[in-house]
Amino acid sequence: xxxxxxxxxxxxxxxxxxxxxxxxxxxxxxxxxxxKQSAKKPLxxxxxxxxxxxxxxxxVPSRFSPECPNSSHLFLHLHTLQPExxxxxLCASSVPGQLLxxxxxxxxxxxxxxxx
Amino acid sequence: KNEVEQSPQxxxxxxxxxxxxxxSYSVGISALHWLxxxxxxxxxxxxxxxxxxxxxxxxxxxxxxxxxxxxLHITASHPRDSAVYICAVPYNTDKLxxxxxTRLQVFP
Numbered sequence: 001x002x003x004x005x006x007x008x009x010x011x012x013x014x015x016x017x018x019x020x021x022x023x024x025x026x027x028x029x030x031x032x033x034x035x036k037q038s039a040k041k042p043l044x045x046x047x048x049x050x051x052x053x054x055x056x057x058x059x060v061p062s063r064f065s066p067e068c069p070n071s072s073h074l075f076l077h078l079h080t081l082q083p084e085x086x087x088x089x090l091c092a093s094s095v096p097g098q099l100l101x102x103x104x105x106x107x108x109x110x111x112x113x114x115x116x
Numbered sequence: 117k118n119e120v121e122q123s124p125q126x127x128x129x130x131x132x133x134x135x136x137x138x139x140s141y142s143v144g145i146s147a148l149h150w151l152x153x154x155x156x157x158x159x160x161x162x163x164x165x166x167x168x169x170x171x172x173x174x175x176x177x178x179x180x181x182x183x184x185x186x187x188l189h190i191t192a193s194h195p196r197d198s199a200v201y202i203c204a205v206p207y208n209t210d211k212l213x214x215x216x217x218t219r220l221q222v223f224p
Contacts, residue, residue, distance in 0.1 A: 002158065002160060031210065033210075037157075042118060042120070042202075042214040042216050042217070043204075043214040045211055048210045048211075055210065056211070088157050090159065092159075096210070104149070104161045106161070107159035107160070108158065109158035110157035110159075
């Protein structure tokens with residue numbers, strides 16, 4: 001248990017569906033991240049939020065729409081996805097701006113997304 | 117070429133064996149993370165180190181900043197150590213670059 005909770009753990013959706021992934025942490029962290037992990041590839045950073053403001057969008061297609069209503073919650077809204085978007089989506093949190101300073105990032109269990 | 121390279125990609129061992137996983141990186145860093153990912157997908161931080169060596173139980177991590185190389189060792193390996201081990205390096209205050217991971221299977 002890392003203190004970062006993601007729901008749902010598994011999601012199957014059609015290409016015309018709209019769904020949302022949820023991430024929640026009560027570690028007091030003010031930085032939250034979405035990562036994508038595809039088969040046989042390294043984790044890819046998608047979005048970074050610091051103090052509820054998006055500070056990084058790593059050229060992610062607009063069919064992925066993040067939302068950070070407060071420092072404890074992060075959402076990833078999905079619409080008109082493609083089969084190649086099937087992957088494990090991981091949320092993480094940390095103390096903002098401190099990854100260079102020997103600060104850990106805490107990861108959730110991930111949502112295994114399958115787009116059919 | 118990935119900026120963080122791990123070897124081997126896959127590793128099979130018998131219970132009790134000594135395991136070494138290597139990580140080489142090409143960017144300048146101040147710290148390196150070793151992470152463990154179990155089959156369910158969740159990732160747990162094992163170590164964060166910027167010099168020398170750290171030890172937690174049967175796990176030992178070493179880093180050589182000059183050579184840009186780190187190793188993760190597992191002594192007396194056990195089937196419950198079976199997982200994917202990932203090294204990651206920060207390249208700014210909010211970004212980590214990840215290796216592709218080493219899949220370890222330990223058989224009884």
